[in-house]
Amino acid sequence: MAPGSPAARRRAAPRLLAALLGLHVLAIAFALEVSVGKTNTVTALNNSNVLLPCTFATCIGFQDLVFKWYFNTTELIYHGKIKAKTTEPTLVWHNPRVEFVGSTTKKDNNISIVLNGVEFSDAGKYTCYVKNPKERNAEQNATIFLTVVHKMVETDNTVTIIILSVVGGLIGLLILFMLIKRVVLFIIKKMQDGKKECLVSSSGNDNTENGLAGSKAEQKAPPKA
Numbered sequence: 001m002a003p004g005s006p007a008a009r010r011r012a013a014p015r016l017l018a019a020l021l022g023l024h025v026l027a028i029a030f031a032l033e034v035s036v037g038k039t040n041t042v043t044a045l046n047n048s049n050v051l052l053p054c055t056f057a058t059c060i061g062f063q064d065l066v067f068k069w070y071f072n073t074t075e076l077i078y079h080g081k082i083k084a085k086t087t088e089p090t091l092v093w094h095n096p097r098v099e100f101v102g103s104t105t106k107k108d109n110n111i112s113i114v115l116n117g118v119e120f121s122d123a124g125k126y127t128c129y130v131k132n133p134k135e136r137n138a139e140q141n142a143t144i145f146l147t148v149v150h151k152m153v154e155t156d157n158t159v160t161i162i163i164l165s166v167v168g169g170l171i172g173l174l175i176l177f178m179l180i181k182r183v184v185l186f187i188i189k190k191m192q193d194g195k196k197e198c199l200v201s202s203s204g205n206d207n208t209e210n211g212l213a214g215s216k217a218e219q220k221a222p223p224k225a
């Protein structure tokens with residue numbers, strides 16, 4: 001990456017600021033970060049393969065970085081190493097059902113895994129742990145919870161469907177109301193046209209009371225319906 005690129009500058013700025021101010025505390029705020037994404041729960045179907053996402057970020061860079069995945073805090077299920085940003089991780093050890101699917105040479109340092117053939121006993125806590133020797137062995141971890149189900153009951157979708165139905169229903173009602181209004185206006189116009197003829201023929205000034213509705217409807221093109 002070019003040193004002058006916006007991303008590089010963005011990463012360099014906090015360090016420069018920290019150096020200038022001599023504040024070590026500030027540097028910590030921009031140190032190693034590990035994340036499993038926006039939600040920390042994942043639901044998988046019995047017998048499916050599930051992605052357990054994890055990424056890490058470090059502004060200082062990394063070298064001989066170690067990452068591990070644990071099940072229920074203590075059971076190691078994946079252990080990998082990354083020499084540098086330009087290389088993909090190498091496997092140290094893995095549970096045969098666990099597969100590395102990430103990539104650390106792209107923008108994100110993606111260290112996600114896939115757990116194959118999910119069983120009910122796989123439900124629990126998955127911890128993604130990262131240690132960066134280049135950052136004085138800074139360690140961070142992030143946790144994601146796996147739930148295993150027989151059938152996908154997508155409560156989120158149910159709620160979405162309900163909301164969409166309500167909104168759709170309201171829009172439908174609005175359209176219906178507008179159609180009725182048009183029809184009513186059309187009928188009123190027809191009636192008034194008839195009346196006006198009578199009024200006009202009797203007195204030219206006497207149509208002020210129905211003039212509003214009448215003139216409004218008159219300006220519109222006749223409804224197609």
Ligand SMILES: *[C@@H]1O[C@H](CO)[C@@H](O)[C@H](O)[C@H]1NC(C)=O
Binds near residue numbers: 046047120150
């Ligand atoms: C999980 O799925 C497998 C194969 O689809 C099935 O044989 C097994 O009975 C399921 N387990 C439960 C507890 O439903």
Ligand SMILES: *[C@@H]1O[C@H](CO)[C@@H](O)[C@H](O)[C@H]1NC(C)=O
Binds near residue numbers: 073074127129
């Ligand atoms: C996760 O991180 C905390 C502190 O950052 C540490 O105390 C804990 O042991 C870590 N857990 C695992 C499973 O590595």
Ligand SMILES: *[C@@H]1O[C@H](CO)[C@@H](O)[C@H](O)[C@H]1NC(C)=O
Binds near residue numbers: 102
């Ligand atoms: C990490 O890589 C996997 C496999 O390519 C992908 O499915 C997932 O979306 C990636 N996660 C992020 C946060 O980029």
Ligand SMILES: *[C@@H]1O[C@H](CO)[C@@H](O)[C@H](O)[C@H]1NC(C)=O
Binds near residue numbers: 072121123124125
């Ligand atoms: C893992 O943890 C979950 C919740 O903390 C628990 O229900 C489950 O029994 C644990 N599984 C194993 C194999 O220890």
